[in-house]
Structure formats: C-alpha cells, structure tokens
Amino acid sequence: MKSSVITFPGSNCDRDMDVALTKFGFxxxxxxxxxxxxxxxxxxxxxxxxxxxxxxxCGSMASKSKIxxxxxxxxxxxxxxxxxxNGFQILVEAGLVPGVLLRNKYxxxxxxxxxxxxxxxxxxxxxxLDKKVLEFHIAHNEGNYFCTNDQLKEIEDNNQIAxxxxxxxxxxxxxxxxxxxxxxxxxxxxxxxxxxxxxxHPERMxxxxxxxxxxxxxxxxxxxxxx
Amino acid sequence: MLVNEKIAIEHGLKxxxxxxxxxxxxxxxxxxxxxxxxxxxxxxxxxxxxxxHLKKLHTKGKxxxxxxxxxxxxxxxxxxxxxxxxxxxxNHPSFIEPYQGAxxxxxxxxxxxxxxxxxxxxxxxxxxFGSTQNKKTKNLLRGVVHGIGGYGNCIGVPTIAGxxxxxxxxxxxxxxxxxxxxxxxxxxxxxSKAAGLNKPVIYVGSKTGRDGIHGASMASASFDEKIEEKxxxxxxxxxxxxxxxxxxxxxxxxxxxxxAIQDMGAAGLTSSSIEMASxxxxxxxxxxxxxxxxETKMTPYEIMLSESQERMLIVLENGKEEIAKxxxxxxxxxxxxxxxxxxxxxxxxxxxxxxxxxxPVNTLVENSPMYDRKWKKSKLPKKNKINKTIFKSLKIKDTxxxxxxxxxxxxxxxxxxxxxxxxxxxxxxxPGGDSGVVRVHKTDKAIAATVDSSATYCWAHPLTGGKQVxxxxxxxxxxxxxxxxxxxxxxxxxxxEKEENMGEFVECVQGISEACKYLxxxxxxxxxxxxxxxxxxxxxxxxxxxxxxxxxDYKKMITMDFKEIDNIVLVIGKTEGHIDQSLLSRIILxxxxxxxxxxxxxxxxxxxxxxxxxxxxxxxxxxxxVSLGGIITAISKMCIKGNKGIQIKNPKFLIxxxxxxxxxxxxxxxIEINPKDLKKVSExxxxxxxxxxxxxxxxxxxxIIDQKTKLTIDELKSYNTNWLKSYMV
Numbered sequence: 001m002k003s004s005v006i007t008f009p010g011s012n013c014d015r016d017m018d019v020a021l022t023k024f025g026f027x028x029x030x031x032x033x034x035x036x037x038x039x040x041x042x043x044x045x046x047x048x049x050x051x052x053x054x055x056x057x058c059g060s061m062a063s064k065s066k067i068x069x070x071x072x073x074x075x076x077x078x079x080x081x082x083x084x085x086n087g088f089q090i091l092v093e094a095g096l097v098p099g100v101l102l103r104n105k106y107x108x109x110x111x112x113x114x115x116x117x118x119x120x121x122x123x124x125x126x127x128x129l130d131k132k133v134l135e136f137h138i139a140h141n142e143g144n145y146f147c148t149n150d151q152l153k154e155i156e157d158n159n160q161i162a163x164x165x166x167x168x169x170x171x172x173x174x175x176x177x178x179x180x181x182x183x184x185x186x187x188x189x190x191x192x193x194x195x196x197x198x199x200x201h202p203e204r205m206x207x208x209x210x211x212x213x214x215x216x217x218x219x220x221x222x223x224x225x226x227x
Numbered sequence: 228m229l230v231n232e233k234i235a236i237e238h239g240l241k242x243x244x245x246x247x248x249x250x251x252x253x254x255x256x257x258x259x260x261x262x263x264x265x266x267x268x269x270x271x272x273x274x275x276x277x278x279x280h281l282k283k284l285h286t287k288g289k290x291x292x293x294x295x296x297x298x299x300x301x302x303x304x305x306x307x308x309x310x311x312x313x314x315x316x317x318n319h320p321s322f323i324e325p326y327q328g329a330x331x332x333x334x335x336x337x338x339x340x341x342x343x344x345x346x347x348x349x350x351x352x353x354x355x356f357g358s359t360q361n362k363k364t365k366n367l368l369r370g371v372v373h374g375i376g377g378y379g380n381c382i383g384v385p386t387i388a389g390x391x392x393x394x395x396x397x398x399x400x401x402x403x404x405x406x407x408x409x410x411x412x413x414x415x416x417x418x419s420k421a422a423g424l425n426k427p428v429i430y431v432g433s434k435t436g437r438d439g440i441h442g443a444s445m446a447s448a449s450f451d452e453k454i455e456e457k458x459x460x461x462x463x464x465x466x467x468x469x470x471x472x473x474x475x476x477x478x479x480x481x482x483x484x485x486x487a488i489q490d491m492g493a494a495g496l497t498s499s500s501i502e503m504a505s506x507x508x509x510x511x512x513x514x515x516x517x518x519x520x521x522e523t524k525m526t527p528y529e530i531m532l533s534e535s536q537e538r539m540l541i542v543l544e545n546g547k548e549e550i551a552k553x554x555x556x557x558x559x560x561x562x563x564x565x566x567x568x569x570x571x572x573x574x575x576x577x578x579x580x581x582x583x584x585x586x587p588v589n590t591l592v593e594n595s596p597m598y599d600r601k602w603k604k605s606k607l608p609k610k611n612k613i614n615k616t617i618f619k620s621l622k623i624k625d626t627x628x629x630x631x632x633x634x635x636x637x638x639x640x641x642x643x644x645x646x647x648x649x650x651x652x653x654x655x656x657x658p659g660g661d662s663g664v665v666r667v668h669k670t671d672k673a674i675a676a677t678v679d680s681s682a683t684y685c686w687a688h689p690l691t692g693g694k695q696v697x698x699x700x701x702x703x704x705x706x707x708x709x710x711x712x713x714x715x716x717x718x719x720x721x722x723x724e725k726e727e728n729m730g731e732f733v734e735c736v737q738g739i740s741e742a743c744k745y746l747x748x749x750x751x752x753x754x755x756x757x758x759x760x761x762x763x764x765x766x767x768x769x770x771x772x773x774x775x776x777x778x779x780d781y782k783k784m785i786t787m788d789f790k791e792i793d794n795i796v797l798v799i800g801k802t803e804g805h806i807d808q809s810l811l812s813r814i815i816l817x818x819x820x821x822x823x824x825x826x827x828x829x830x831x832x833x834x835x836x837x838x839x840x841x842x843x844x845x846x847x848x849x850x851x852x853v854s855l856g857g858i859i860t861a862i863s864k865m866c867i868k869g870n871k872g873i874q875i876k877n878p879k880f881l882i883x884x885x886x887x888x889x890x891x892x893x894x895x896x897x898i899e900i901n902p903k904d905l906k907k908v909s910e911x912x913x914x915x916x917x918x919x920x921x922x923x924x925x926x927x928x929x930x931i932i933d934q935k936t937k938l939t940i941d942e943l944k945s946y947n948t949n950w951l952k953s954y955m956v
Contacts, residue, residue: 009559010467012383016652048650050381053467109376109645139380139647201649209655209666209781 001026001226003043006071008033008062013048013084013203020203021045024219033065042226043080044071046087048139048201058101058142059089068094080124080226081195085140088187088197097188097197098155099147104140105180111139113211114178116163116186116200117170123193124225125162133170134163134214136186136200138178143199145181145188152182162187162196228258238265238441239448244596251590259527259576259584266441266494266532267501267591270757275596276723277755280736285744290712291751297418298339298490300751301411302713304777308667309413310674311345314353314406314717314773316756320461321403322450325370329354330378330464331536332405337382338490341473342539344417344480345409348651349665350379352405353390353678353717353771357398359634359954364393367401369955375405376645381466382473385654386646387663390678390771393634396686399450399761404717406678406773410667417480419489421507421542421568426486428500428511428566429548431555432472432538435496436521438463439534449722449760468537468560475558476539484547491538497531499540500566501574505592507542510571515578519561527576527583542568602729607688611807611821618885623859623936626815626889630856631863631946633814638948641955655781659868661706661852662774666781673781675709677774682767684823687808689731689768693738694826698893700774701746702852705835706896708785708842709776714743716753716772721765723757731768732757739770745828746835748774785842787851789869794848794925795902796865796873798858800834800895801918804886810856811889830894837915838896844911846904853895858922859888861897863930863943870940872929876922899925 003026007014014030021028021043029039033051038044051062062068068090075081075096083091091097104110116136118126147155155161164184166172172184179199187198205215228234235245238261248264249255256264270276286294292309293301299313317332337347354371356364368391379386384407439462479485487507489499496518504511515527521535543551548564555562569575574591576584630636643658655673656664662677679699685692697714704711716739721728743749759766778784789796806812807821841847849869853861866872882890900908912919930938 010381010470012381012470012650016650019652049383050467050470053381053465053470055467108373109380109647111380111647111649112644137649139649141380204649204652206652209784210652211649 001042001223002040003028003045004031004039004041005045005047006031006033006067008051008065010051010053011047011049013201016203017045017047020206020215020219023206025223031067033062033067035067036070038070038074043082044074046083046090048085048087051086051090057093059086059093062090063093072096075195078192078194083197084201085199088199089142091195091197096195097190098151099145099188101142102144102146103142104144109141110178114138114200115166115168117166117172118163119161120159123189125196125222127225129221131217133166133168134218135205135212136202136214137204137211138200140199143179143181145185147182155188158191160189160191161185162189163198230255230258230261235261238262239269240265244268251594257584259531260586262528262532263497263584263586264591266497268595272494272498273595274755276598276600276757277732278597279599280733283736283740284750285740286749286751288713288747288749291749292413294751295753298342300713300715301343301416302751302775303413304672307413309411309416310408310775311340311343311411312406312408312715312775313339313752314404314678314715314771315339315754316717316719317403317405318400318719318756318759321371322401324461325367326374326377327461327463329371329374329403331462332403333375333378334464334466334469334536335492336405336407337384337469338492340407340409341476342417342488342490343411344415345411346477347384347407347409349408349663349676350384350386350405351388351663351676351678351773353680355392355394355397355402355769357393357401358395359393361398365955371403372642372645378464378466380647382470383650385648385650385665386643387648387654387665388658388677389643390680391639391642394682394767396767399764400759400766402719402759402769404771406715408674408676408775417485417488419487419503419506421487421503421509423486424568424570426545426568427543427548427564428513428568429541429543429551430518430538430563430565431541431560433465433468433535434519434521434561435530435533436535437525437529437533440529440532449758451762462534462536464536471558471560472537472539475555475560479551479554482550484543484551485541486544487542489540491540493534495532495534501588501591503540503542504574504588508572510569510573510575510588511566512569512575513566515576517563517565519563527578600723600729601726602733603726605689605730605734608820608822611818613806615883617816618883621815621885623888623932624938626811627859627863628946629815630810630860631943632950633810634950636810636856636860637950639951640948641951655784656707656786660786661703662709664707664778664784671780673778673784675704675707675776675778677703678771679703680769680771682769683808685731685735685770686767687821687823689734690738691823691826693735693770694742694828695823695893696770696772697739697742697746697748698826698831699854700772701748701831701835702896704774704776705838706785706787706850706852708783709778710839711746711748711774711776713749713751714772714774716750716770718753718755719759719766719769719771720757721760728765735768735770742828746832783842785847785850787849787865787868789865789871789899789925790848792871792925792927793902794899795905795921796923796925797898797900798895798920798922799838799898799917800830801892802858802887802890802895803892804882804890805892806886806890809889809891824891824893826893833915834894834896834917837912837917838898841908841911846900846908847898848901849899851897853897855891857889857891865897866930866940867944867947872926872940873923874926874931
C-alpha cells in the first residue's frame, strides 16, 4: 500500500508519521507542499506541527498550499485522507471536514495521553478494530473543536463523529474533556468518511517503550482495511 | 558622532577600558567601533571576570570530542555518533519580558547546537523564581513556561526534563537556563573557525531589525528601578523561522559547501563575524548595505549590534553560493553574500561605499580585559545543635505532607504538560523521572539528560555545593541506568565586583571541577551569568549543571515507579542523619543555618558505579536517587508513580526516626529488587563496600510506616500534585 505524507513549512511530525507508516508496511513518500502533483497513493496524510508558524490561524495558510489543490481533488474523488493535529486544522481550513478548532479551553498547550472512544466503525479507518477505547496521545494548543448547532445536527445525523475523548472505560463525561471540544469530539469525518481529521497522534503510540501501543493497532488495522 | 569617555561609560565600559581601546587602536574609535568594543568586552561575551577561573574546570576526557570554546560541547557516544549539547542562561531578558525572554533563550541554545551540524533531539530547562508569596512570581512563571513551550513546541523538539525552584533570593532576578542536546555523525561536525582567503561570507535567516540592541550589555549589568525601560533590549523570537533555518542549515551542511558556521546570538553580527575571524586567524570584510534589514535607515551601529533572532553567518567554499542560495530560497529565508575573508586580520566594515570600522580582531578577543577580581573565601558553617525533643514533637505524616506539597518538591506536571515532550517519537522517559531519556533514532542506544542545581547548599558552603550539584546530576543519570559521560554548566551569580559573590563563584567552580575530575565527568560547555542582582540584592549562588549519559540498550532503562508487590526496597549509601540545610530544617524547623550535607566523592562514585553494575545484571526493577526531603520523600514518589505502597521495616538504626527519613545525606539511592535476588545483590554490594539498609517491602496502595502511621497512595498523590495546580489557578 502506498502512502504520502505532505511536508509544509513548519510541519514537525512528518518524520514521525513516515516512521510509523513505514513500520507497519506502507510504502511511504514525503511530498513537498510546493509540489503540484501527488504521487500515486492509497492514503494521504497531513502531519502535525505548526505549518506557517500557526500564524494568522492554525492551518489557514497551509490549506492554500499548491499541493492542497491536488489533495482536495484526491479527497473529492474518494481518496483516503487523514489529518493529524495540525493536519486536522488544515483539513478544517480547507473545508474538507466541517467545524473549526479553537484555542484550548484553559488557554494552555496540553501534552498527555488520553483515551478516545471509537463510535463509528463503518469506515476504512476504524473498520474491524478490536478495541472500542484506545489510548492515544495529544499535544496541541488549538484542539477545541467547535461548530454551529445546525452543523452539529448534520454531523450527528451523518454519523461523522469519529472519536470522542473519554475515560478508560469509554465514558465521555465532561470532566475528562481535555480542551473544551464540543461533545468531547476528538476526531471527525467528512460526510463520505474518506477524510478523517483528529487531534490525537497515533504515530506517537507505536512502541511499548513510547507512550503506548494503541497506535500500532490503529495503523495495522488501517493497512489491512486498505488492502 | 564624536566618541569620548562619557559615551564609552554609557556603553557600559569602564574608564580604563576606554583608555585601553584608544591605546590599542592608537586613535579614538568612532561610534560603530565603540559599539563593537562594548559588545565584545562586556561580561556576557568576554567572560572577563570568570575566564581566569574557568580555566580550572576539568574539561578533558576520553569521550570529549569538543570541550568549551565552541558553540557547544561534543561527546562521543560510539558507532560514529556524537552528542552536541550546551546550557545557556537567559535570565535578564526573562525577568523584563518573561515570554519572549524565555522563548528566545530556547531558540538561542537550539541554534548553538544545530550550528554544529547536529539535529536537536531534546530540550531541558532549569527555571528559578522568587518566593511564592511574591506578587510577581505567578505571572513570571506563567510567562516563562508559555515562552519555553511556545518556542520548543513549534520547532518540534521534545522538552524532556527540567527543574523548577522557588526562593526569595530570586524575587528581583529570576533564572531561565535552557539546554539542548543534538545528534550528529562524528565526521559531520561543523565548527566556527573560518579558513581560506577570499571565501564568501553569507548571511542567512531572518532580516535584521532594531530589536535587542545592546542585549548582551543589558545582561552584563544589575537591575535598578528603571528596569522597565530595558524592554526594547529584549529580543523577539519567531520559532517558525527558526524551524525553517534549522532544516535549511542541516540541508546545506549535509553537502560540502560550508567551511565555518556561527549563529548570531548575543551581540549579533558583531560577535559572530569576529568569532569566526578570530578562530581562523583571518580578517573579515563586510558590506553592511548587503545585510537584509527589516527596517529602513538602519545605521551601521544598529546593524552590527542588533540581536534579531534566527540568523546565521556562514563562510562558504568558493563557487557554492548558488547551491546554498537554492536551499535557502526553498525554505523562504533571506540569503545574502555580505562579505569575504581577508588576510588583514582586521574586521573591516563598509557602508555607502565608505569604511565605517576597521578594528584588528585580536584587540577585540585576545586583548579583551581579563580581571582577577578579589574574592572572599567562605568558612564551613558550624553544625546546628538541634534539640532532639523537637523531633519527638513532629509527626511523620504531617511533616511528609508539608514536604510533598512544598513548592520545591511538589509535582511539576502543570509545567511539563505544556511542553511537547513526545514529538520526534523517541522519548522513552518523560519529565517527572530522574532524567529524561530519548532514543538515538533508529538504534538501540538512548541518551539520558538531567539538569539540576542546589542554591541552598551552594549558599551555605559554595565548595561543597559545587560538588553536590555535579553529584546530583550523576545520580540522576545512574538512576535511569545511564553511564554519565559529561556535563555542561550554567553559572548564575550576583555581581563579580563584590568579594562575597566572586568568592561564591570561585569556590563553586572549584567544587564543580573537583567533582567532575573525580567522577571522570568533564565539563564540555557552558556559560556564565553574573550581575543577577537588583538594587544591590543578589541571588543565591546557583550553578546549574546539565548532565548527559548513555544507555547502550534502551530496553535496560530504569524508571522510578515501584513495579511489583512483594519486591524488596533497599537504601544504597549510608544515612547519617544530616539535617542542616535540608528541606526539613528550612521549612519545618525554620532553621536556615548550618553546613550542607558533606559530599564524599569516593562514595558517590563507588555507589553509583556499583548500582550501574546491578542494573547491567538486570537486578534492578526500579531506582530513584535520594535528594530534597530525604528517604521518605523519595519513597513517596516511587509509590505515587507506581501506584503501589510499601510496608516500611522498623528501622534499626541509631539515629532518630525523623533524622533517618528526612535527612539529606548524599550518595544515596533507593532500589527495588526481587526477593530471590537479595542474596546476589547483597553480595555485590558487600564486595564493593557499598553500605545498604533494607527499608521495606512493596505492598498494595498504602504506605505503612508503623502501626499508627499509614498513608494511602491517593493521599500521597493529592499532597504532591495539587499544590502547583491550585497556585496557578
């Protein structure tokens, strides 16, 4: 399976994502933001970081990069696109997934392990996943997901919420919400569910020596689903 | 503008220093030249009060590739890999403007490391604030933490460890010391020594603005009531540009275009160009009209003294300009050929086709002032005679509660959760342990790093304190299973013009040197920050040591959390009951006098190396060094982290219980072993003449000290974790 990771000026999880994808069997290519064409890919990943320094608004300038025209076309023709952290912010700015990402509720950068509940397995990203609650890792300043009531209704009606922040038993109480996201939303799909944006970093959870191994499960499963 | 003595003094130069300049030049300098002299001859850049003593530091060792004198130190970690690291202060700017001061401190130290061709792989910091009662403390702490995070998080280098302390002596002068480690191939290290004639000198990175002019001079003076006016001397950081600069420089350095490279840190273009020329024994000619400027009508004086961030100066091989330019264009960074190397051994500056400065490089460097300042030797204070009945009146539980929730012991999670400590995907020990540990990417090796200081001990007796800090970092590294290799030091002191402060400096340096030599743990880099003083009140002497060690097989790394019920816990090293200068003495008994605990270098080395041997043989399940707050504080942390309890054995020792649990004798560790290994472990300890006590057995969720004294792990946790969070609300 072929994957491509886009490097924007200021991306800083591009290498980590490359390591993770390669480790679980993807043939990965790094793509420069200023390129026009995407290599032939089964999966495009927009990695975490601070593209363009997060100046103006997080993800805003990167969403207008040259390569993003191809990414948007790829997504619209049904191709799998995944945005992690800053990548999620770019997807939101590019209009590929609904909503916006505001500054964290307590106005602080948060770096820690969190649990997320996978609700919707009718999609390529989470289909056949053994676990319902995964331990992932977050590291962000602007992960506070927000959308209008109308949007929220539409998102819920279409089953677009991918993952929720929860406790280790899967309870999505308000007090375990790390950043103030509406409905504890940690990740969201487009309507067609071929585009996933999420704040947590599965690529930091791919080894028992690191923060945990639930990322390994996610990537292995993803590869099998694409095959 | 004509220069005279008065203007020189306004530039922070002394009257006789100005006379020396005129004598060296055989004429009166013009204003640009005066600015250059003042920037090169201030304490921060010239080390004029410290040089004579720094020479005494122990700096040599088998693993040292580059000792002090370069942008950073370099050590060998085998297989062709090397670690580049250094610590640096950004104290003065951080007090004036905490966010930018701290942020640019982090940016500056990272540039020092990637200037040498190394990719930064870990950041650490040691930050010190005034009393928690002081009304400025909270805002300064918040600003500094945001600044460190704001910069480091954006670059994508994990912040893996640190130290935070509070003490009244920092009320008017906080300390912000930032440390970076980078990884490089041994044969791809770059230095700042220029070589060859007529080689192009290029400027890359951000444009030059009027920010930070005289920053280094500001950092070479004490504060007074006009401190607010100094805000314009603080630089403004742009981590995004630094990230681009990092990638562009590493891309350029992967080829063969670069002869020498130097970041523009303190004193900007002035010190970087002079440094390169001086090391290469060459001259440099610069056309200042070619320097990319952010503002219009900047004068040569301003261009030379600006401390705008994220800039580099590079001497290229002839004909490589196009290759280099292409790389910097790709990363959207300014690139300009601004001069060339010459054989004049002078720094010659041109502006609007006129020569605006012409100074022999050696007058700025070799002939810079060096002072052997007067200093006062300090005596070892007499031991306090503590009335033992006081101990009987203390309840262990209450005392432990106070210590665990005291500002200097409590959990610093509120701080380090704001730092990205997992980016780069190699952090295998996060902040909150004895050392931070990162894997060497794609190998089985890992690097452990720690940063520490003990101002109270240094204040009580600088010589002992200096030794103690080195040993503390040594223990922190051993506790995670790393072989200590080398250190970097950041020497924060008051005014060197006062005999007491100078004495503290001289004796701390002596202590550091003695310990480093004995432990074969050399100093490879560092910096000195004097004049941490406001309205004549100086800080406690605070030498900060950053230690670096190697774990050959990262799977053998040790953490401090208790692992398994029924395992046995031993205290390595002898507990004599030294209470003076301990946390118990200061915050419970309100007694600030007396000597710090004695440092026995033989025991430090022997205990540490024996423990490493036990780790190597896989006997150690968890380990933690005993420091502030003594044995019981250390055990509490192991319980909290492991979410397990301990049944403490009735101690069979001669000293009082309180002394046993809270004393701060040095050279001690707590270790967890499996009961089946007890015999073998005690044999090894005995064979190496290492003293040990068996202190207890791991149980579930409760710390049982005696029949009457029991604490649940949740209690311990709440004492330890709540203080800082509620303070910062």
